[in-house]
Amino acid sequence: MRIEDRETAVEILESLLRYYVQGTGRLEEPEVRQLLQQTSTGDPIMQTFIDRYIEQGREQGIEQGIEQGRAQGREQGRQQGEAAVLLRLIERKFGTPSEAVRERVLSADAETLLNWSERILTAESVDVLLH
Secondary structure (H helix, E strand, C coil), X not given: CCCCCHHHHHHHHHHHHHHHHHHHCCCCHHHHHHHHHHCCCCCCHHHHHHHHHHHHHHHHHHHHHHXXXXXXXXXXXXXXXXXXXXXXXXXXXXXXXXXXXXXXXXXXXXXXXXXXXXXXXXXXXXXXXHC
């Protein structure tokens, strides 16, 4: 099928892209319109759209990955800090912790560390604390 009128071709393409976008949810309609408006009249419109769509998706994926990495890094840093404080409290209250206790504390999740940190106030031994 060959469409001679460029405006008609753009309208048809826009309708098809809108249908695709609504069906996949990968781009919002305003983004599609913006991509179409950025397409120069000399470029093959579909290839230009696809190239920009792929690039935009790649950039969004990279940004999401960076933010996820930052969040994981913050969480890991917070967890390591909590573990370090608990190990110091264990040392002050019960003496130098064994390597097994250190490993257990360092590998514990944030919720467990919080529970142990509260329990250290009343625990009579490291065994009672960690069980």
